[in-house]
Amino acid sequence: MSQRHDTAVVATIAGVAVDTRHWIGGRRVASPATFPDTSPIDGSPLTEVARGGAHEAAAAVTAAQAAFPSWSATSREERARILHAIADGVENRIEELAAVETADNGALLRSHRRGVMPRVAHNFRFFADWLLSLAHEDFETRGHTNRISWDPAGVCALITPWNAPLMLATWKVAPALAAGNTVVLKPAEWSPLTASLLADIAAEAGLPSGVLNVVQGYGEEVGSALVSDPRVARISFTGSVPTARHIAGAAAANLVPVSLELGGKSPLLVFADSDLDLAVELAVEQYDNAGQVCLAGTRLLVESSVAEEFTQRFIVKAAALQQGDPRDEATDIGPNIHPDHFARIDGFVQRALATGARAVIGGGPNTELGGLYYRPTLLTDVAPDTEIVTEEVFGPVLTLQTFDTDEEAVALANGTRFGLAATVVTGDSERARRITEQLVAGTVWVNCFFVRDLQAPFGGARQSGIGREGGTWSFDFYCDVKNTVTAPKGWQHHG
Numbered sequence: 001m002s003q004r005h006d007t008a009v010v011a012t013i014a015g016v017a018v019d020t021r022h023w024i025g026g027r028r029v030a031s032p033a034t035f036p037d038t039s040p041i042d043g044s045p046l047t048e049v050a051r052g053g054a055h056e057a058a059a060a061v062t063a064a065q066a067a068f069p070s071w072s073a074t075s076r077e078e079r080a081r082i083l084h085a086i087a088d089g090v091e092n093r094i095e096e097l098a099a100v101e102t103a104d105n106g107a108l109l110r111s112h113r114r115g116v117m118p119r120v121a122h123n124f125r126f127f128a129d130w131l132l133s134l135a136h137e138d139f140e141t142r143g144h145t146n147r148i149s150w151d152p153a154g155v156c157a158l159i160t161p162w163n164a165p166l167m168l169a170t171w172k173v174a175p176a177l178a179a180g181n182t183v184v185l186k187p188a189e190w191s192p193l194t195a196s197l198l199a200d201i202a203a204e205a206g207l208p209s210g211v212l213n214v215v216q217g218y219g220e221e222v223g224s225a226l227v228s229d230p231r232v233a234r235i236s237f238t239g240s241v242p243t244a245r246h247i248a249g250a251a252a253a254n255l256v257p258v259s260l261e262l263g264g265k266s267p268l269l270v271f272a273d274s275d276l277d278l279a280v281e282l283a284v285e286q287y288d289n290a291g292q293v294c295l296a297g298t299r300l301l302v303e304s305s306v307a308e309e310f311t312q313r314f315i316v317k318a319a320a321l322q323q324g325d326p327r328d329e330a331t332d333i334g335p336n337i338h339p340d341h342f343a344r345i346d347g348f349v350q351r352a353l354a355t356g357a358r359a360v361i362g363g364g365p366n367t368e369l370g371g372l373y374y375r376p377t378l379l380t381d382v383a384p385d386t387e388i389v390t391e392e393v394f395g396p397v398l399t400l401q402t403f404d405t406d407e408e409a410v411a412l413a414n415g416t417r418f419g420l421a422a423t424v425v426t427g428d429s430e431r432a433r434r435i436t437e438q439l440v441a442g443t444v445w446v447n448c449f450f451v452r453d454l455q456a457p458f459g460g461a462r463q464s465g466i467g468r469e470g471g472t473w474s475f476d477f478y479c480d481v482k483n484t485v486t487a488p489k490g491w492q493h494h495g
């Protein structure tokens with residue numbers, strides 16, 4: 001369909017034309033109502049976006065259902081070819097995608113350009129290639145051959161958060177499409193724009209109409225309607241624990257497999273035998289994306305004997321971080337996403353300070369910059385079991401607690417209801433092995449952080465999630481895995 005550059009529906013964001021309507025069945029579809037999208041950089045209004053509801057969710061599922069027979073019957077090679085073409089489209093538009101994402105969610109432009117958007121393209125390439133190699137060796141049972149296959153499941157409802165919008169969306173879209181499913185994506189209402197650009201790119205790459213649909217709007221409206229639709233075969237959600245409860249409820253009602261990637265309160269353990277410069281470097285890295293990273297090791301657990309030295313070096317390193325406009329190359333920490341979220345972050349910090357915590361650095365908004373810029377904060381003297389050490393803040397706020405023994409370290413590390421990730425810094429490989437075996441977490445890093453490979457399983461223990469995605473785990477989730485047992489020729493069945 002040719003696009004009308006109508007100002008009511010196509011906004012110009014950072015010089016890029018972004019259609020703010022839904023993308024359903026290969027057509028742009030408006031809604032009677034819209035919602036405002038503002039930039040966290042300076043609070044300026046960006047655009048109005050179509051505000052979908054039950055009607056749009058149902059229409060998108062209908063379109064996805066109609067496209068399913070043909071897409072699921074498309075050869076693996078052809079699906080992989082189109083996914084690579086989408087990756088090409090992403091690579092051709094890295095600058096545009098990066099600029100729009102930064103305007104919309106406030107994360108660093110340089111990291112969008114050099115890290116995030118290339119990874120978005122890689123998501124498509126990786127799952128295209130993995131599809132082509134996806135196989136399980138046949139095996140025999142009393143002469144019968146067992147053949148394992150991955151059959152497309154149907155329409156997938158994908159619901160994603162605002163902290164890494166296109167990265168997290170494509171992490172689901174790519175395997176779901178590779179597997180032969182059709183998709184309805186509902187991006188977060190605080191950063192809805194790059195999902196719309198993805199729809200354009202996919203269409204240009206030759207993805208047939210209806211295979212990828214994007215609906216815009218609030219979670220309680222269009223999101224809730226989407227996950228409740230009985231025609232949906234899979235629900236994959238990344239977001240917060242309270243929303244996950246609603247989504248799991250909808251999945252339960254229809255008995256639909258659901259993947260939940262949720263929050264965290266991950267520990268970063270620093271043992272006295274560690275390289276302290278490395279430990280400090282890894283600790284300061286936890287302020288990345290203004291602390292809005294699900295995997296962030298926000299609880300620094302440091303062996304008492306080196307705690308003072310660690311803290312002094314941390315202060316020096318953190319003081320060098322530049323806070324400011326995320327479009328500026330020199331900036332290390334940008335704004336947080338939204339005034340409501342900003343107030344929530346500050347609420348956690350002020351309540352902690354009121355109950356005896358001490359801010360070694362930060363402790364409040366950056367009043368020089370104003371707006372949504374929160375000072376990188378490190379809190380010590382935090383009371384055990386208070387919300388600042390048990391709840392996810394999702395801002396540039398770290399706590400520091402000390403321990404004296406390995407047992408104490410493990411007990412502190414495992415002491416929340418979450419289990420997404422953990423980082424261990426130690427110079428002793430035997431200790432590393434012992435400690436990592438005892439940690440409750442989906443991903444554990446030793447002397448490193450954020451080394452991620454799409455082949456690896458990704459997910460959380462406890463309330464950090466249900467299920468694993470990545471490599472074959474993604475296909476296991478997005479497919480009906482089938483075993484076909486064939487009798488040998490001439491075999492007589494005797495019951």
Ligand code: NAD
Pocket residue numbers: 159160161162163164168186187188189217218219220222223224225227238239240241242243244246247261262263264293294392394420460464465
């Ligand atoms: P959120 O739960 O508020 O929203 C996530 C998405 O769910 C949004 O698109 C929202 O519109 C939608 N939604 C809200 N209510 C809904 C409903 N009733 N039905 C259907 N959809 C609904 O989360 P958020 O604030 O956008 O994201 C931050 C959270 O995401 C943090 O807790 C963070 O840790 C988590 N997160 C987890 C991972 C991971 O992989 N484990 C990655 C990134 C973020």
